[in-house]
Amino acid sequence: MIKANDPKLESWIEVPKNSDFPIQNLPFGIFKGENQKPCAASIIGKKVIDLNALAQLGYFDDLAFNKNTLDKPVLNPFIRQKRKVWRMVRERLSYLLNKENATLRDNPENQGKIFHDLKDVRMKLPVRIGDYTDFYASKEHATNVGTMFRDPKNALLPNWLHLPVGYHGRASSIIVSGTPIHRPKGQTRPDADKPPVFGPSKLLDFELEMGYILGQGKRLGKSISTEEADEYIFGLSLFNDWSARDIQKWEYVPLGPFLGKNFASSLSPWIVSLDALEPFRTQQPKAEVEVLPYLRNKGKNALDIKLEVQIKPEGGKAKTVCRSNFKHMYWTMQQQLAHHTVNGCNINAGDLLASGTISGKNPSSYGSMLELSWKGTIPIKMNDGSERKFLQDGDTVIMKGYAQKSGHVRIGLGEVRTKILPAT
Amino acid sequence: MIKANDPKLESWIEVPKNSDFPIQNLPFGIFKGENQKPCAASIIGKKVIDLNALAQLGYFDDLAFNKNTLDKPVLNPFIRQKRKVWRMVRERLSYLLNKENATLRDNPENQGKIFHDLKDVRMKLPVRIGDYTDFYASKEHATNVGTMFRDPKNALLPNWLHLPVGYHGRASSIIVSGTPIHRPKGQTRPDADKPPVFGPSKLLDFELEMGYILGQGKRLGKSISTEEADEYIFGLSLFNDWSARDIQKWEYVPLGPFLGKNFASSLSPWIVSLDALEPFRTQQPKAEVEVLPYLRNKGKNALDIKLEVQIKPEGGKAKTVCRSNFKHMYWTMQQQLAHHTVNGCNINAGDLLASGTISGKNPSSYGSMLELSWKGTIPIKMNDGSERKFLQDGDTVIMKGYAQKSGHVRIGLGEVRTKILPAT
Numbered sequence: 013m014i015k016a017n018d019p020k021l022e023s024w025i026e027v028p029k030n031s032d033f034p035i036q037n038l039p040f041g042i043f044k045g046e047n048q049k050p051c052a053a054s055i056i057g058k059k060v061i062d063l064n065a066l067a068q069l070g071y072f073d074d075l076a077f078n079k080n081t082l083d084k085p086v087l088n089p090f091i092r093q094k095r096k097v098w099r100m101v102r103e104r105l106s107y108l109l110n111k112e113n114a115t116l117r118d119n120p121e122n123q124g125k126i127f128h129d130l131k132d133v134r135m136k137l138p139v140r141i142g143d144y145t146d147f148y149a150s151k152e153h154a155t156n157v158g159t160m161f162r163d164p165k166n167a168l169l170p171n172w173l174h175l176p177v178g179y180h181g182r183a184s185s186i187i188v189s190g191t192p193i194h195r196p197k198g199q200t201r202p203d204a205d206k207p208p209v210f211g212p213s214k215l216l217d218f219e220l221e222m223g224y225i226l227g228q229g230k231r232l233g234k235s236i237s238t239e240e241a242d243e244y245i246f247g248l249s250l251f252n253d254w255s256a257r258d259i260q261k262w263e264y265v266p267l268g269p270f271l272g273k274n275f276a277s278s279l280s281p282w283i284v285s286l287d288a289l290e291p292f293r294t295q296q297p298k299a300e301v302e303v304l305p306y307l308r309n310k311g312k313n314a315l316d317i318k319l320e321v322q323i324k325p326e327g328g329k330a331k332t333v334c335r336s337n338f339k340h341m342y343w344t345m346q347q348q349l350a351h352h353t354v355n356g357c358n359i360n361a362g363d364l365l366a367s368g369t370i371s372g373k374n375p376s377s378y379g380s381m382l383e384l385s386w387k388g389t390i391p392i393k394m395n396d397g398s399e400r401k402f403l404q405d406g407d408t409v410i411m412k413g414y415a416q417k418s419g420h421v422r423i424g425l426g427e428v429r430t431k432i433l434p435a436t
Numbered sequence: 437m438i439k440a441n442d443p444k445l446e447s448w449i450e451v452p453k454n455s456d457f458p459i460q461n462l463p464f465g466i467f468k469g470e471n472q473k474p475c476a477a478s479i480i481g482k483k484v485i486d487l488n489a490l491a492q493l494g495y496f497d498d499l500a501f502n503k504n505t506l507d508k509p510v511l512n513p514f515i516r517q518k519r520k521v522w523r524m525v526r527e528r529l530s531y532l533l534n535k536e537n538a539t540l541r542d543n544p545e546n547q548g549k550i551f552h553d554l555k556d557v558r559m560k561l562p563v564r565i566g567d568y569t570d571f572y573a574s575k576e577h578a579t580n581v582g583t584m585f586r587d588p589k590n591a592l593l594p595n596w597l598h599l600p601v602g603y604h605g606r607a608s609s610i611i612v613s614g615t616p617i618h619r620p621k622g623q624t625r626p627d628a629d630k631p632p633v634f635g636p637s638k639l640l641d642f643e644l645e646m647g648y649i650l651g652q653g654k655r656l657g658k659s660i661s662t663e664e665a666d667e668y669i670f671g672l673s674l675f676n677d678w679s680a681r682d683i684q685k686w687e688y689v690p691l692g693p694f695l696g697k698n699f700a701s702s703l704s705p706w707i708v709s710l711d712a713l714e715p716f717r718t719q720q721p722k723a724e725v726e727v728l729p730y731l732r733n734k735g736k737n738a739l740d741i742k743l744e745v746q747i748k749p750e751g752g753k754a755k756t757v758c759r760s761n762f763k764h765m766y767w768t769m770q771q772q773l774a775h776h777t778v779n780g781c782n783i784n785a786g787d788l789l790a791s792g793t794i795s796g797k798n799p800s801s802y803g804s805m806l807e808l809s810w811k812g813t814i815p816i817k818m819n820d821g822s823e824r825k826f827l828q829d830g831d832t833v834i835m836k837g838y839a840q841k842s843g844h845v846r847i848g849l850g851e852v853r854t855k856i857l858p859a860t
Contacts, residue, residue, distance in 0.1 A: 142566075143608050148691060169689050174632050175623050179691035180604040180698070184567050184782050185656055194657050196779035199599050199728060208598050210728045210778075232609055232700065233618050233860055259779065265593050267572060267603040268692020274604070275779040276656065304623060304634045354634075355620035355683065355699040356860070358608050436657055436780070 014099075014287050016106035019421045023109040024117040025127075027057035032414055032424020038105045039247065039282040039426075040087055040098070042136040045128050050085040050136050054105055055282060060128045061105065069122055071108060071115075075100050086140040087283070091227040091246045092361040098227065098246060098285060135281035137188040138249075139225055139362040144186060144277075145352060146221075146253060146366045147178040149343035151297070153371040156383045161261075173301045176343035176351050178368075181253075182274035186364065189250075189280050189428040195405060195435040196275035198259040212435035213256035215388070216403040219369040220321050220379035220411055222338050223251035224345050225283055225362065232358040238309045241346035244359070247283035248315075250411045250428040251366045254278065257382055257402070279364070280411075280428040288423050292316045292415035296344050303347075306354050313344040317425065319370060319413045321379070326406030329395040333384055336370045336377040338413070405434040438523075438711050440530035443845045448535040449551075451481035456838055456848020462529045463671065463706035463850075464511055464522070466560040469552050474509040474560050478529055479706060484552045485529065493546055495532060495539075499524050510564045511707070515651040515670045516785040522651065522670060522709060559705035561612040562673075563649055563786040568610060568701070569776060570645075570677060570790045571602040573767035575721070577795040580807045585685075597725045600767035600775050602792075605677075606698035610788065613674075613704050613852040619829060619859040620699035622683035636859035637680035639812070640827045643793040644745050644803035644835055646762050647675035648769050649707055649786065656782040662733045665770035668783070671707035672739075674835045674852040675790045678702065681806055681826070703788070704835075704852040712847050716740045716839035720768050727771075730778050737768040741849065743794060743837045745803070750830030753819040757808055760794045760801040762837070829858040 016036065023035040033039070033055045043053040043060050051064040066072060067079040077097040081090035091098060108116045116122060148154055151168070154177075158167030171177065187193070195216055201208040227246030230236055236244055253273065260272025293312040317338040324330035348365060369379040378384045381402050385392055391399035403409065409432070413425035440460065447459040457463070457479045467477040467484050475488040490496060491503040501521040505514040515522065532540045540546060572578055575592070578601075582591030595601065611617070619640055625632040651670025654660055660668055677697065684696025717736040741762040748754035772789060793803040802808045805826050809816055815823035827833065833856070837849035 143606055145694075170628075171625075171632075171686055171689065174625075175687060177687070177691055178694050180606055180694065182567055182604055182781060183607075184784055184787070187656070194780055198779045201595075201598075204594075207725075208595075208728065210730060232611070256779070262595055263599060263601065264690070264692075265595065266688070266692070267601055268688075268690070270569075270602050270604065271775070271779045271781065274781045301631075304632065306634060351695070355622045355680070355695040356618055357606060357695065357698045360608055363608070 014290055016103050017288065017290060019419060021106065022111045023056055024111040025056050025059055025109060030422060031057050032426050033057060034421045035106060035109050036421045037284060037288050037423045038102050039284040039288065041138045041282045042085060042087060044134045044136055046132065052082040052087060052090055055130065056109055058130045060130050060133050062126050062128065065126045069125065072104060075104060085136065087138050088140050088362040094228050095243055099287060102285060102287065135188060135190070137186065137279065138281060138283055141183040141186055141364045142360045142362055144181045144183040144364040145178050146181045146368060147176050147343065147348050148368040149176050149341045149348065150369055150371050151342040152340065152373055153369040153379060153383065156371060156378065160387050174303065176348045178348065178352065179268045181277065185274050186277045186279055189278060189430065192431040192433050193254065193276040194433045196256050196259065197435050198256060198271050199262060200258040201262045202258065208262060213259055215257035216432065217255045217257050217381045218321065218403065218409045219253035219255055220319055220334060220336060221251040221253050221369060222317070222367045223249045223279055223364050225249065225364055226359050227361055229360040230353060230358060233356040235353045235356065236349055238307065238346040238350045241349040242286055244349060245286050245345060247285040248289065248425065249283050250280040250413050250425050252278040252409060252411055252428050252430060253366060278428050278430045280426050282426045284423065284425055289315055289415055291420045292417065292423070294339050297340070297342050306350055307347050309344055309347050313346045314339045314341060315415065316417065317413050317415045319411065322410040323394065323400060324408040324410060325394050325396055325398060330410060331395045333392055334377060334379055336372050336379050338370055340370060340372045341367055403432055405432055407432050438714055440527050441712065441714060443843060445530065446535050447480055447533040448541040449480050449483055449533060454846060455481050456850050457481060458845045459530060459533050460845045461708060461712050461847045462526050463708040463712065464562065465706045466509060466511060466562045468558045468560055470556065476506040476511060476514055479554065480533055482554045484554050484557050486550050486552065489550045493549065496525070496528060499528060509560065511562050512564050512786040518652050519667055523711060526709060526711065559612060559614070561610065561703065562705060562707055565607040565610055565788045566784045566786055568605045568607040568788045569602050570605045570792060571600050571767065571772050572792040573600050573765045573772065574792055574795050575766040576764065576797055577793040577803060577807065580795060580802065584811050598727065600772045602772065602776065603692045605701065609698055610701045610703055613702060613854065616855040616857050617678065617700040618857045620680050620683065621859050622680060622695050623686060624682040625686045626682065632686060637683055639681035640856065641679045641681050641805045642745065642827065642833045643677035643679055644743055644758060644760060645675040645677050645793060646741070646791045647673045647703055648789050649673065650783050650789070651785055653784040654777060654782060657780040659777045659780065660773055662731065662770040662774045665773040666710055668773060669710050669769060671709040672713065672849065673707050674704040674837050674849050676702040676833060676835055676852050676854060677790060702852050702854045704850050706850045708847065708849055713739055713839055715844045716841065716847070718763050721764070721766050730774055731771050733768055733771050737770045738763045738765060739839065740841065741837050741839045743835065746834040747818065747824060748832040748834060749818050749820055749822060754834060755819045757816055758801060758803055760796050760803050762794055764794060764796045765791055827856055829856055831856050
């Protein structure tokens with residue numbers, strides 16, 4: 013077992029019950045404290061840990077890695093140093109924060125330089141995302157969409173069970189949790205007998221996804237096998253793949269989604285390592301057809317991460333509209349990465365891959381308004397009595413995720429929270 | 437008229453007849469000379485101009501811009517300074533290279549520090565490409581593909597005449613001219629009654645495109661009108677959008693091309709400014725339906741650039757297989773950029789947009805083997821007697837482009853040249 017995952021570990025820093033960030037998590041992010049430049053951080057309970065300050069104060073002196081990489085406004089240079097280094101730093105944090113360890117516990121002066129209250133800092137987008145790829149890996153989601161828009165009898169297209177369908181998305185418009193978005197404007201064709209029209213999207217939607225950030229590059233012409241894939245995955249964040257369904261519907265044939273998606277996508281600020289999620293590995297759903305050898309996936313490669321989506325109307329109370337689980341995904345991250353590179357496509361540290369909408373079998377587990385309201389035919393009640401088929405201006409969409417099982421400490425992803433402002 | 441475009445200008449540097457790079461061109465690129473770091477460059481005739489050396493020697497001292505940006509391995513920091521600066525530097529080069537001007541002409545010592553023979557240097561990818569978007573803007577190409585794969589009577593999909601269809605591509609695998617590629621491997625389904633198979637692509641193809649590089653960013657939530665678009669376009673390069681047709685065919689529904697494209701795309705090293713191409717502006721093809729106001733495009737926004745594609749078999753002589761023209765494009769760069777940002781999608785300096793395959797009406801002007809060989813039904817004869825339906829290992833694909841008309845000096849794009857190596 014990974015030492016830092018030991019459920020018996022406790023910290024001398026207070027961790028509220030059911031916190032997403034116990035000593036067994038220790039995710040990575042980029043924070044900006046008052047009067048200081050953005051730099052690398054971790055979190056425990058409600059305390060943000062300044063990793064650059066830890067380095068400056070000598071707590072990493074005996075660790076063999078480039079400490080200057082912690083003093084940057086993005087994690088790319090740090091994570092490019094590969095898994096050995098991410099692990100080393102997480103293990104060191106676990107050691108320093110352990111209640112048995114006096115090194116930092118009994119040094120209030122240094123504590124003052126290292127810890128910040130989460131409420132006093134600003135979290136930034138943790139990586140410069142070179143390329144972003146979105147998959148379509150939930151069988152339930154693909155089936156729902158195929159049923160609504162194509163043919164219920166042949167909802168899945170012929171390729172779907174043979175390869176993890178994916179497409180390239182826009183990297184520039186990925187924003188961190190807390191950044192509001194404007195309702196996008198665009199061209200739609202609500203009436204096929206009339207010319208298209210221009211205006212604010214009327215069918216604005218979220219998509220509940222997991223994002224995973226690559227930590228190590230691979231050269232053009234090389235591939236990554238499913239067995240090797242874990243070495244390349246730095247960690248996971250929550251991801252809201254905003255979608256304007258009316259724009260998307262009109263534009264997407266034959267080359268895929270474009271303006272219906274690229275106005276914004278939202279990422280949670282903390283990247284939780286695969287290591288921290290190790291206890292929650294589980295079997296993926298059974299393959300329904302035999303896959304080609306490069307997509308075979310031994311062992312437990314799915315992750316049991318409970319997910320939920322809330323909608324909070326302007327001035328109102330948040331209502332949970334979806335409860336899903338990352339383990340439902342038919343295709344795993346490892347299969348996606350193997351597929352992505354099987355043709356020699358190169359990857360870089362900081363690239364973002366996303367799972368696609370995570371829907372389960374139960375209608376309450378559908379990961380988008382499109383599916384939850386079944387194309388706008390089933391309105392969803394908010395706590396204030398109002399109804400939603402799609403999202404309204406003023407709504408805040410909140411996605412949360414955590415892994416929990418008996419004998420282990422809860423490991424949370426935090427949240428990605430985004431308010432929708434009216435079209436400009 | 438822009439002063440540097442004056443056809444009467446001549447340089448004291450020898451420019452071979454029909455050179456792509458007369459004094460009226462002066463494109464930008466990144467070169468690496470022997471024993472020096474990569475930095476910004478221009479070219480005249482066969483002489484590469486070290487722009488950083490010019491700055492160091494004081495030739496830009498009176499120009500108000502950040503000269504340190506010329507000392508970088510990519511042009512992004514330079515072009516981010518906006519059009520005024522690109523123009524200023526091009527005008528200064530024109531002034532210094534003018535045969536009437538003695539400043540540099542009579543200073544052989546400085547010349548030795550500034551000029552390099554093209555054959556002695558290595559050209560690098562000129563920009564770090566943040567995001568890459570590919571369009572599908574030739575009506576002839578879209579019609580050909582629709583005819584072959586869908587329905588000859590309804591070859592164009594309903595959205596095609598109403599908006600410039602585009603999709604996101606892979607930025608990481610864009611390589612500079614001269615870099616060989618390996619034939620990609622991947623999943624295909626040659627026989628719909630049998631399971632898919634894995635192996636090297638059998639239908640490797642080029643796509644003749646123009647790439648254009650953005651020089652100025654725009655914030656998330658803002659849009660660029662067709663009228664403003666020129667201010668954001670730093671310049672043009674030749675672009676080969678490699679395509680593995682068999683991989684693409686099996687994977688592309690419903691979310692668009694992915695592994696059939698992202699194994700590599702090739703860009704020519706010199707970025708020719710819109711200013712240099714100003715004399716070759718022409719009217720785009722007449723719109724067949726009225727477009728929405730945000731896509732209206734006043735004036736001459738197409739460019740008359742002659743294009744050709746050659747295939748050079750291993751050890752053999754190059755054969756021209758396509759002669760086309762950028763002016764055939766139904767949708768202009770300005771319309772594409774306006775469409776891309778109409779939903780608030782942000783752009784950054786160094787982003788690459790590409791036109792999509794440039795096919796004309798005449799079959800010899802089709803910009804891909806898919807169309808030239810009409811899906812492999814019409815073999816194309818090489819000079820050595822061999823035939824091509826698609827590309828073979830050992831083939832080198834060479835794309836060239838230049839603008840020429842009476843009363844003006846020829847302005848060339850140079851070439852993008854790529855050899856195909858066997859699958860690894």
